[in-house]
Amino acid sequence: MRPKLLIFDIDETLLHASRRGLNRVHDFLLGNYYVYLRPHVRDLFHFCRDRFKVAIWTSSSRNYALGTMHRLLPPDYPLEFLWSRQRCLEVFRQETQRLEHIKDLQDVESLGYGLHEVLFVDDTPRKLQRHLPNLVPISPFIGSSDDRVLVALMDYLEELKAVDDVRRVDKRGWQAARGIASGRSL
Numbered sequence: 172m173r174p175k176l177l178i179f180d181i182d183e184t185l186l187h188a189s190r191r192g193l194n195r196v197h198d199f200l201l202g203n204y205y206v207y208l209r210p211h212v213r214d215l216f217h218f219c220r221d222r223f224k225v226a227i228w229t230s231s232s233r234n235y236a237l238g239t240m241h242r243l244l245p246p247d248y249p250l251e252f253l254w255s256r257q258r259c260l261e262v263f264r265q266e267t268q269r270l271e272h273i274k275d276l277q278d279v280e281s282l283g284y285g286l287h288e289v290l291f292v293d294d295t296p297r298k299l300q301r302h303l304p305n306l307v308p309i310s311p312f313i314g315s316s317d318d319r320v321l322v323a324l325m326d327y328l329e330e331l332k333a334v335d336d337v338r339r340v341d342k343r344g345w346q347a348a349r350g351i352a353s354g355r356s357l
C-alpha cells in the first residue's frame with residue numbers, strides 16, 4: 172500500500188493567527204498578525220514525514236500560506252502541494268448570504284490520487300462539504316497552550332494509515348474516543 176495523502180488546513184487547525192495578541196508570547200509575527208502554533212504541530216509534521224504524503228490547503232491567501240509554512244516547516248520538508256484560496260471553489264451560502272470558499276477534491280484526483288487514499292484534516296467541516304467521508308474533523312485551536320489535540324491526532328493517524336479505504340471509516344468521534352471534546356458541526 173502506498174502512503175496516503177494527508178492534507179492539512181492551516182487556520183485553527185495548525186495555528187491561530189490574530190491581530191490582537193493573546194496573554195502569552197506568540198510564536199512569530201506575520202505582517203500584522205500574531206501567530207500561535209498549536210502545541211505539538213512540529214512533532215506532527217515530523218511524525219507524518221515518513222508515514223504519509225503531506226500537503227497544505229488553506230482558503231486564505233497564497234502569501235499567507237507561504238508565510239506561515241515557511242516559518243513552521245523545515246526548508247527541505249517534502250510537501251505534495253501548498254494550495255490557497257485560488258484553488259477553492261466559490262459557492263453561495265444561503266444562511267449567511269455570502270460567498271464561501273470550499274475545497275473540492277477533484278483537483279487532488281487529477282494529481283493521480285484516488286479518493287480512498289486522501290485524508291483532509293480541517294476544523295471547518297463545511298469547507299469539505301463535498302467530501303465529508305475524507306474529512307478528519309478537528310476541534311478549532313484558538314490559542315490555548317493546553318491544547319493536546321495533535322497528540323491524539325498522531326495516535327489516530329497511525330490507525331488510519333493502515334486502512335484500505337479511508338472513506339469507509341466513520342471519523343466523527345475520533346476525538347471523543349480519546350477523551351477530547353469534539354469539533355464543530357457542519
Ligand SMILES: [Mg+2]
Pocket residue numbers: 180181182183184293294295
Ligand atoms: Mg480552518
